[in-house]
Amino acid sequence: MLLNKSTTLKSKLCERLKQARMQAGFTTAKAFAVKHDLKISTYSLHEAGTRSMALEVIEHYATLLDLNTSWLLTGMGSKNSSLVRQVPIIDWEHVVNYPQGIAFDLVKWTTSDIDLSPFSFALIVDNDAMEPRYPEGTIIIVDNQQKPKIKDYALILLKEKKVPVFKQLIQVDGTLYAKSLNPEYKAIRLSKSAQVLGKIMQAKLILEPV
DSSP, X not given: OOOOHHHXXXXXXXXXXXXXXXXXXXXXXXXXXXXXXXXXXXXXXXXXXXXXXXXXXXXXXXXXXXXXXXXXXXXXXXXXXXXXXXXXXXXXXGTTTTTTTOOTTXXXXXEEOSOOOTTOEEEEXXXXXXXXTSOTTOEEEEXXXXXXXXXXXXXXXXXXOSSOEEEEEEEETTEEEEEXXXXXXXXXXXXXXXXXXXXXXXXXXXXXXX
């Protein structure tokens, strides 16, 4: 018997919600609903998986249980919301001198639930060179303290360029190249003057409200 994929994902989300609720000390769905002024029947149906939940509802439940919304949705990443960190989204022309010259009170932010160095930052992909995996509008999170290895994705500053490029590092016959995923772009042979500015640690394929 084949399982419907969306139904399976939904049931796993509901099971995570139930487990988190019980671990928070609420032995019944009713107790949790009463404590947080939720409609008992609605919450019970949500947890049971018999009523669909909008993203805003899932986020609300995650907040009430101190959960990382991403974990509640997917089961991946940090479970605890306190381990989710804010990462500034900066402009490409600010990468080389980052964090100098950044007005942090004015930038937009995204979130990450992975281990990053203190001065990590995010960028918004502004071209099609890394399609189809990283289409225009994708948020990429960069750790400028991490050294990428061959086949990793990285920010690379080419000779006489002021703005870095987002590419995959590859090696052919001992020579390093910066490769685009879009076949319409040719790989760039890296000279000794090229600088690797950081490793791409995470990507969000859908641009979130920031």
